[in-house]
Amino acid sequence: MNHAQTIVVKIGTSSLAQPETGKLALSTIAALVESLTELRQLGYFVVLVSSGAVGVGCSRLKLTERPKKIATKQAIAAVGQGRLIRVYDDLFTALNQPIAQVLLTRRELMERSCYVNAKNTFDALFELGVIPIVNENDTVAIEELNFGDNDTLSALVASLINAHWLFILTDVDQLYSADPRTFPDAKPIKVVNRLELDQLQIKAGNKGSQWGTGGMLTKLTAARLATSAGITTIITHGKKPENLLKIINGEDIGTKFEAQLKNDNARKRWIAYGLLPSGKLYLDQGAVKAISQKGKSLLAAGIIKVEGNFYSADAVQLCDKNGKEIARGIVNYSQEEIEKIKGNHSDNIPEILGYDGGGTIIHRDNLVINETFKN
Numbered sequence: 507m508n509h510a511q512t513i514v515v516k517i518g519t520s521s522l523a524q525p526e527t528g529k530l531a532l533s534t535i536a537a538l539v540e541s542l543t544e545l546r547q548l549g550y551f552v553v554l555v556s557s558g559a560v561g562v563g564c565s566r567l568k569l570t571e572r573p574k575k576i577a578t579k580q581a582i583a584a585v586g587q588g589r590l591i592r593v594y595d596d597l598f599t600a601l602n603q604p605i606a607q608v609l610l611t612r613r614e615l616m617e618r619s620c621y622v623n624a625k626n627t628f629d630a631l632f633e634l635g636v637i638p639i640v641n642e643n644d645t646v647a648i649e650e651l652n653f654g655d656n657d658t659l660s661a662l663v664a665s666l667i668n669a670h671w672l673f674i675l676t677d678v679d680q681l682y683s684a685d686p687r688t689f690p691d692a693k694p695i696k697v698v699n700r701l702e703l704d705q706l707q708i709k710a711g712n713k714g715s716q717w718g719t720g721g722m723l724t725k726l727t728a729a730r731l732a733t734s735a736g737i738t739t740i741i742t743h744g745k746k747p748e749n750l751l752k753i754i755n756g757e758d759i760g761t762k763f764e765a766q767l768k769n770d771n772a773r774k775r776w777i778a779y780g781l782l783p784s785g786k787l788y789l790d791q792g793a794v795k796a797i798s799q800k801g802k803s804l805l806a807a808g809i810i811k812v813e814g815n816f817y818s819a820d821a822v823q824l825c826d827k828n829g830k831e832i833a834r835g836i837v838n839y840s841q842e843e844i845e846k847i848k849g850n851h852s853d854n855i856p857e858i859l860g861y862d863g864g865g866t867i868i869h870r871d872n873l874v875i876n877e878t879f880k881n
C-alpha cells in the first residue's frame with residue numbers, strides 16, 4: 507500500500523436534506539460527489555461518512571419529524587439507507603467513480619478481530635480505487651452501544667484507518683463562540699489547538715438542526731477524539747465541498763482543530779478509541795507517576811478504589827485520586843478480583859486469590875496514556 511493521504515469527510519443530515527421539507531438537497535450532494543471524486547483522482551484515499559438514513563426515510567414515508575421510538579427509527583433508517591446509497595451510486599457512477607456501502611456498529615469496533623477486519627476492508631477498497639460510504643448500521647445498533655450521531659462514528663473511522671484529515675461538513679460555516687442561530691453576534695473560532703480544545707468554553711448547543719442530531723457538542727467530541735489520534739479536524743460548510751481541496755492546500759476556511767502528535771500504534775488506537783470502558787480504577791500518586799511518566803505496567807499496589815462491573819480483558823479508565831482520567835487499558839483481572847487484591851503487593855496475589863493470574867493488573871502494552879479522553 508502506498509502512502510497517499512487519507513481523508514474522512516463526514517456530512518450531516520442538516521446538509522443533505524432541505525431544512526423546510528426534509529427532502530434531499532440534490533445540488534449539495536452532487537457538488538460533494540464531484541469534489542470527492544476529484545480528490546480520489548488526485549490520489550487521496552477518501553472515505554465518506556454520510557448521515558441521512560433516518561432523514562431520507564422520513565421524507566420517503568412522508569413523516570414530518572424524526573420518530574422518538576427506537577424501533578420506528580431503526581425501521582425508517584432501513585428505508586432511507588437504501589435510497590441514500592442509490593442516490594450516491596447514481597451520481598458517483600456518472601463520474602465513473604465506484605463506491606461501497608459500509609455499515610458499522612459500536613459493538614463491532616469493540617471486537618478486536620472485527621476492528622482489524624474493518625481496517626483491512628478499507629485498505630482493500632482503497633487499493634481498488636473505491637470510495638467507501640459509511641453509516642451506522644442503525645437497523646441493528648442497540649441503544650446502549652450506538653454512536654447516535656455520525657460525528658463520533660467519523661472520528662472513530664478516521665482513527666481506525668489512521669487518516670490524516672477529518673472534515674465535518676455541516677450547515678454552518680465554522681464553529682462559533684455560541685450557536686449563531688440563537689446568538690447572532692457569536693464570534694467565529696478559526697483555529698483551536700489541542701490544549702484550547704480541552705478548555706473550550708462555548709455555548710455549543712446539543713440540539714442540532716431539525717433533522718440533525720448532535721449539534722456542535724458531538725462535533726467537538728469528534729474533534730477531541732480525532733485530534734488526539736493525530737488527525738487534523740476541520741468543521742466547515744457542507745454546501746461548499748469544493749473548499750476541501752483548498753483547505754488541504756492551506757487556505758484558511760472553516761474551523762481547524764490542530765492534531766496532536768500522531769500515534770502510529772494501531773492496537774493502542776483501538777484501546778483508546780475503539781473500546782468502551784466498563785469500569786474505573788482510581789490510582790495513588792505513585793501509580794499515576796509510574797504509568798504516565800515511566801511507562802510501567804499497572805500493579806495492584808497502586809489501586810485505591812474500583813468502580814463498575816467488568817471482567818478480565820475488558821477496558822477500564824484509570825484515574826487519579828480526584829477522578830481525572832489519565833489512561834485507559836485492558837485489565838487482566840475482573841472487578842471482583844481487583845477489589846480483593848487492590849493495595850497489595852503483587853507477590854501476595856496468589857495467596858489472596860488462590861491463583862496468580864499474571865501479576866500485572868494492566869500490562870504496559872495494553873495501556874494508553876490519556877492526553878484527551880474527554881468524550
Ligand SMILES: Nc1ncnc2c1ncn2[C@@H]1O[C@H](COP(=O)(O)OP(=O)(O)O)[C@@H](O)[C@H]1O
Pocket residue numbers: 517518519520521675676677678680681682683684685686687708709710711712713714715716717718719720721722723
Ligand atoms: N457554537 C456553535 N457554533 C456553530 N453552530 C452551533 C453552535 N452550537 C450549536 N450549533 C448548531 O449546530 C447545528 C449543526 O448541528 P447538526 O444539526 O447536528 O448538524 P449535522 O446534521 O451537520 O450533524 C447548526 O445548525 C447550529 O445551529
Ligand SMILES: N[C@@H](CCC(=O)OP(=O)(O)O)C(=O)O
Pocket residue numbers: 517518519520556557558559560561583641642644654655656657714717718719720721
Ligand atoms: N445514522 C443516522 C445518523 C444520525 C444523524 O442525523 O446524524 P447527524 O446528521 O450527523 O447529526 C442516519 O443516517 O440517519
